[in-house]
Amino acid sequence: MKKNKPVTGQSQAAGTDTLDRGNTNPKLDSLEQFRSDATGQALRTNQGVKVSDNQNTLKVGSRGPSLLEDFIMREKITHFDHERIPERIVHARGTGAHGYFQTYEAHSALTKAGFLQDPAKVTPVFVRFSTVQGPRGSGDTVRDVRGFAVKFFTEEGNFDLVGNNMPVFFIQDAIKFPDFVHAVKPEPHNEIPTGGSAHDTFWDFVSLVPESAHMVIWTMSDRAIPKSLRAMEGFGIHTFRLINAEGKSSFVKFHWKPKQGVCSLVWDEAQKLAGKDTDFHRRDLWESIEMGDYPEWELGVQIIPEEDEHKFEFDLLDPTKLLPEELVPVTVLGKMVLNRNPDNYFAETEQVAFCPGHIVPGIDFSNDPLLQGRLFSYTDTQISRLGGPNFHEIPINRPIAPNHSGQRDAQHRVTIDKGRASYEPNSIDGGWPKETPAAAQDGGFESYPERIEAHKVRERSPSFGDHFSQARLFFHSMSKPEQEHIIAAYSFELGKVEREHIRARQVNEILANIDLDLAARVAANLGLPAPKAGTVDTKSMTLKASPALSQLNLLSGDIKTRKVAILVADGVDAKAIDALKAALAAEGAHAKVLGPTSAPVKTADGKSLPVDASAEGLPSVAFDAVWVPGGKASVQALSGNGVALHFLLEAYKHLKAIGASTDAKPLLDKLHLDADAGLVIGDDDKTRKAFIAAIAKHRTWDREAKAKAIPA
Ligand code: HDE
Numbered sequence: 001m002k003k004n005k006p007v008t009g010q011s012q013a014a015g016t017d018t019l020d021r022g023n024t025n026p027k028l029d030s031l032e033q034f035r036s037d038a039t040g041q042a043l044r045t046n047q048g049v050k051v052s053d054n055q056n057t058l059k060v061g062s063r064g065p066s067l068l069e070d071f072i073m074r075e076k077i078t079h080f081d082h083e084r085i086p087e088r089i090v091h092a093r094g095t096g097a098h099g100y101f102q103t104y105e106a107h108s109a110l111t112k113a114g115f116l117q118d119p120a121k122v123t124p125v126f127v128r129f130s131t132v133q134g135p136r137g138s139g140d141t142v143r144d145v146r147g148f149a150v151k152f153f154t155e156e157g158n159f160d161l162v163g164n165n166m167p168v169f170f171i172q173d174a175i176k177f178p179d180f181v182h183a184v185k186p187e188p189h190n191e192i193p194t195g196g197s198a199h200d201t202f203w204d205f206v207s208l209v210p211e212s213a214h215m216v217i218w219t220m221s222d223r224a225i226p227k228s229l230r231a232m233e234g235f236g237i238h239t240f241r242l243i244n245a246e247g248k249s250s251f252v253k254f255h256w257k258p259k260q261g262v263c264s265l266v267w268d269e270a271q272k273l274a275g276k277d278t279d280f281h282r283r284d285l286w287e288s289i290e291m292g293d294y295p296e297w298e299l300g301v302q303i304i305p306e307e308d309e310h311k312f313e314f315d316l317l318d319p320t321k322l323l324p325e326e327l328v329p330v331t332v333l334g335k336m337v338l339n340r341n342p343d344n345y346f347a348e349t350e351q352v353a354f355c356p357g358h359i360v361p362g363i364d365f366s367n368d369p370l371l372q373g374r375l376f377s378y379t380d381t382q383i384s385r386l387g388g389p390n391f392h393e394i395p396i397n398r399p400i401a402p403n404h405s406g407q408r409d410a411q412h413r414v415t416i417d418k419g420r421a422s423y424e425p426n427s428i429d430g431g432w433p434k435e436t437p438a439a440a441q442d443g444g445f446e447s448y449p450e451r452i453e454a455h456k457v458r459e460r461s462p463s464f465g466d467h468f469s470q471a472r473l474f475f476h477s478m479s480k481p482e483q484e485h486i487i488a489a490y491s492f493e494l495g496k497v498e499r500e501h502i503r504a505r506q507v508n509e510i511l512a513n514i515d516l517d518l519a520a521r522v523a524a525n526l527g528l529p530a531p532k533a534g535t536v537d538t539k540s541m542t543l544k545a546s547p548a549l550s551q552l553n554l555l556s557g558d559i560k561t562r563k564v565a566i567l568v569a570d571g572v573d574a575k576a577i578d579a580l581k582a583a584l585a586a587e588g589a590h591a592k593v594l595g596p597t598s599a600p601v602k603t604a605d606g607k608s609l610p611v612d613a614s615a616e617g618l619p620s621v622a623f624d625a626v627w628v629p630g631g632k633a634s635v636q637a638l639s640g641n642g643v644a645l646h647f648l649l650e651a652y653k654h655l656k657a658i659g660a661s662t663d664a665k666p667l668l669d670k671l672h673l674d675a676d677a678g679l680v681i682g683d684d685d686k687t688r689k690a691f692i693a694a695i696a697k698h699r700t701w702d703r704e705a706k707a708k709a710i711p712a
Contacts, residue, residue: 034395035343045075085350086385087136090181091147094130095229095282096349097289099338101125101152101299107333110250110303111242113362114442115154116333124153125336126396128352129229129285133184134195139274140281141265142195143224143489148234148256149354150336153400156442160358161254162378166223167235167322170206170215172464174373180205180212195274198496207506210536211464213514214320214471220489221474222264222482222551227698228284230260230295230561233554238356238371239316241364241448242301249448251304251316251366253323255330259296261556263698267488269654273621280622286341291590293561294339300330313541314470315463319370321470324541325548348396353382361438364448387411404433468538471514477549481701487518491525500528507531513538552701559695560588565623565651567615567644569596571633574603576661576683580627583688589695591627594618596641604631615643620651625695630663630683639667648673653710655703657694659687676703 043051051072058070066073088094101123107116115123130147131138146165151158170180182188183205184197193199197219206212218224226232236254243249265273273280288295302323304316314321342348355378356371365371382391388411391397406422421429438446475483490511494503503526511519513534523531547553564584566577581591595601595611603609612618620626626648628638638644649671651658658679660668665681668674675681678700680690694700 030398030400031395034347045072046079047075085387088130088385089381090132091130091149092136093134093138093140094128094147094349095285096126096128096342096345096352097285097295097338098340098342099125099127099294099336101334101336103334104332109244110252110301111362112245113154113159113242113360114156115152115159115360116362119334121155123155124400125338126151126153126348126352127336127338128349128354129232129281131195133186133197137278138195139278141225141270141273143197143219143267143270143493144195145219145224146226146229146232148232150234150256151352151354151358151397154360155401156360157401157403158358158397158399159360159363160354160356161236162354162356162374163234163236163254163256165226165232165234166215166218167237167253167255168215168218168470169237169319169370170212171209171370172211172318172320172460173369174377176209177370177373177377180209193496198493200497200499200502203494203497203502203506204499207502207510210467210510210513211320213467213510214474216510217471217474217486217514220486220493221478222485224489225265225267225270226281227263227265228260229281230285230288231258231263233257233262234297235322237319238368239304239366241366242303243362243364243448247448249306249364251306251309252301253304255300255302256297256336257300257330257332259298259335259556260561261698262551262554264551266654266699267485267492269621272619272650276619276621285338288561289338289341293588294337296338297336298332299334299336300332302328302330304328313539314466315461317366317368317461318464319368320464320467324473324543324546326543326546347394351386351391351394352396353378353386353391353394355379355382359445361443361445367450390414406433466538468513468534468536469541472538473541473543473546474549475515475518477545477547479550479552479701481704482550482552483518484704487521487525490518490522494522494526504528509534555696555698557696558587559584559624559692562589562624562695563622564589564591564695565615565618565620565626565647566591566593567626567628567638567647568593568601568609568611568631569634569637569641569644570602571604571631571637572601572609573629573631573634573661573663574605574607574609576629576631577609580629580659580688580691583685583692587692589692592618592623594647596637596644601634604633615641615647620647620654620656623651623656624698625657625659625691626651627659627691628661628664628667630661632663635664635667638664639670645671649710652679652703653707655699655701655707657691657697657700659691659694676700678703 043054045051057066057073059066101115103116103119105119115121128149131142131144132147133144134142148165149160149162151160171177183201186192186194187199187201206216234256239251239253241249242252277283309316357375357378383389390410390412393414406424408417408422419429425431436444438444475486478486494506497503507519507523507528508531511522512531513536516533519531566580577593584591592612594613594615596614598611598614598617600608600610648658652673660681661683662681673679678694680687680694
C-alpha cells in the first residue's frame with residue numbers, strides 16, 4: 001500500500017521554541033501543569049491511541065469510498081469543526097501579555113487590599129489590550145477606543161481592572177449599551193465598515209444622545225490612533241472605593257501611566273498601516289517583550305475623601321466625566337511590567353475572561369449606573385462565549401488563591417470535588433468550606449455598608465445633566481496640532497455619513513455646544529451653512545484647560561525602543577552606519593538597515609553588508625525615523641529608486657525625524673525636503689545628537705502645514 005508521508009516515526013525537533021522567556025513568575029508556574037509539549041512524543045488520538053497514518057483516510061481500496069468507521073479521521077474533523085468560539089461582542093480583537101505588579105510601599109491608610117501592602121510581593125498579572133468595534137481579524141490601527149484590561153492574580157483572589165485608554169465613556173446608564181454598540185458596529189445590511197465609526201448609524205445615535213459628546217471628541221482625537229499599545233494611558237473610568245482595615249472608604253479613579261510616554265500615529269499613517277500591517281500593534285508589543293524592552297506602567301489613583309463627594313462641578317458617579325488631574329493629582333501606587341508573551345493565543349488571550357465584578361477585600365464599587373450594569377454583563381457573556389459557568393477553571397482564569405465553594409457540575413467541569421456536602425452549613429464534611437468573618441485576620445469580603453434612602457425610580461440624576469462643559473475643556477486643553485487633528489477627524493468621519501440631516505445635527509446640536517469655532521470649521525469642510533452658537537445653557541467649568549490631557553505634555557523625553565530605518569544601496573559608507581548605530585544603541589533605540597532588496601549590499605570599501613529587510617518589505621510607516629548614510633554611489637542608486645524616494649517622502653509627510661549624511665543632501669534636494677527642526681544633515685556627533693533629539697520630540701509639528709502638500 002502506497003503512503004504519501006515520511007516514514008520516520010521520530011520526533012521532529014524542528015520548530016521547537018527554544019527561547020527563554022523568563023519564566024519566573026508564580027502564576028506561570030501554576031500554569032505549568034496545563035502546558036503541553038509534544039517534543040519527543042508520538043502523535044496520538046484524544047483518547048491516547050498512537051496514530052500510524054495521519055495522511056490518508058480509511059478507504060475501500062486506494063480509489064474507493066471512505067469508511068465511517070475511521071474513528072481517527074472523524075475525531076480529527078469533528079474537533080476541527082468546533083475549533084472556534086463566539087468572539088467577544090465588543091473588544092473582539094485583542095492581544096495579551098503576562099507580567100507582574102509590585103506596590104511601591106504599603107498603602108494601608110487607603111486600602112487593606114493585600115497586593116498593595118508589601119513592596120517585596122510580586123503579583124502576577126495578565127493584560128489584554130483590544131479595539132472595540134472590529135471583529136477578531138480587523139486592523140490594529142483603526143480609529144477606535146482601546147481596551148486596557150488587567151487581571152491581578154492576588155493571594156486574596158483575582159482583581160480585574162477592566163478599563164480603556166480614555167477616561168470617560170459614551171453613555172451614562174448601562175441600559176443604553178446595546179443601543180450604542182448596535183449603532184457603532186458595522187451597518188446590519190452590508191456589514192460595513194469594519195473597525196471604524198465613520199458611518200451613518202454611529203453618527204445618528206451620537207448626534208441624538210448628547211451625553212456622548214465628551215467621549216466622541218476623545219475618539220476624534222489622536223488618542224484613538226495610539227502609536228503603540230505601550231504608549232497608551234489606561235483608565236478605570238468609573239469611580240471606585242478603596243477601604244482600609246478600619247473600614248474607612250475613599251473614592252478613587254484608577255490610572256495607568258506608561259513609562260514609555262503617550263503618543264499617537266498620524267491619520268494617514270494609521271490608515272496605511274491598517275493595510276500594510278494589520279498586526280502593527282500586536283507585533284510591536286510581542287517584539288518588544290521578546291527583545292527584553294519590557295513595557296512598564298505605573299498604577300495610580302486620584303483619591304477623593306468621602307466627604308468631598310459633592311465638591312466638584314460634576315457628579316463623580318457620571319462616567320462621561322473625568323476628574324482633572326489639576327484638581328486632584330494622581331497618587332502613584334506601584335508599577336506593572338509586562339515581561340512574557342503567551343505560549344498560545346487561544347488558550348490564554350482568547351479564553352481570558354475579565355469582569356469588573358472581580359474585586360478583592362479593600363476594593364469596592366461606586367453607584368455609577370454604568371459600572372453597576374457591567375457587574376452583571378461580563379459573567380453573563382462568558383457563559384455563552386466560553387460555553388458554561390466553569391470558565392474560571394480555564395487555566396488562564398484560575399486564581400492563585402484557593403477556591404472552594406459549593407458550586408458544582410455544569411459543562412466542562414474540571415475540578416474533581418471530594419466529599420459529599422456541596423452545601424453550607426453541613427455536618428457531613430466537618431462543615432467545610434466555612435465562611436471567614438470579615439473582621440478576622442485575612443477576613444472574608446465585606447461590602448461597604450453605604451447608607452442609602454431613596455425611592456425606587458427609573459430616572460437620570462439631574463447632576464448628570466451637563467454634557468458639554470468637559471468636551472469643551474478637552475478641546476481647549478489640546479495643542480494647536482491636536483485641535484487641527486480633531487477638526488480633521490470630525491470632517492473625515494461625518495464626510496462618510498450619507499444623510500445630511502445627521503451631519504447637520506452633529507454640527508449644530510453637538511459641536512456648536514462644545515465650541516463654535518470647531519463647529520464652524522467642520523461645517524465648512526462638509527459644505528454645511530455656518531452654525532449658530534449652541535442653544536444648550538452649559539456653564540463652562542471653572543478650570544479652563546487641563547494640560548494633563550494634551551499628549552504633547554506626556555512624551556517620555558527619551559528614544560528608548562524607538563525604531564530607525566537606515567536606507568542603503570551598493571556603495572554605502574559603512575562607517576557612517578556604525579557611528580549612527582552606536583549612537584542609537586547608547587540611547588536604547590533600535591536600527592534596521594534596509595536595502596533595495598533583501599540581498600546584502602556592497603559597501604564603499606568593497607565589503608558585503610547584510611541588510612535586515614528590503615525597504616519595500618518594511619515601509620516607512622513601520623519606523624519612527626529614517627537616516628540616509630553617505631557613500632555617493634549609494635545615494636545615487638537611491639535617487640533612482642522609487643521605493644526609497646517614497647519611503648523618505650512618506651516619513652517627511654508623517655512628520656518623522658529624518659537624518660542624512662552630507663553626501664545624501666542631493667537626494668533630499670531632489671524631493672524638495674528642506675532642513676527643519678526634525679530634518680538634519682551632517683556627519684558629526686552634533687548632527688546625530690540633533691537627530692536623536694528630533695526622535696524624542698516624536699513629530700515635527702511645525703512641518704505639518706507644508707507636509708500636507710506632499711502626495712499621500
Ligand atoms: Fe465592556 N464589555 N461593557 N466596557 N469591556 C465587554 O465582556 C459592557 C464598558 C471593556 O479584553 C464584554 O468579555 C457593558 C466600559 C473592555 O476581554 C461585555 C457596558 C469600559 C473589554 C461588555 C460596558 C469597558 C470589555 C464583551 C456598559 C471601560 C474587553 C466580552 C454597561 C471602563 C475585555 C466580554 C477583554 C468587554 C459589556 C462598558 C471596557 C459584552 C454592558 C465603560 C476593556 O460583557
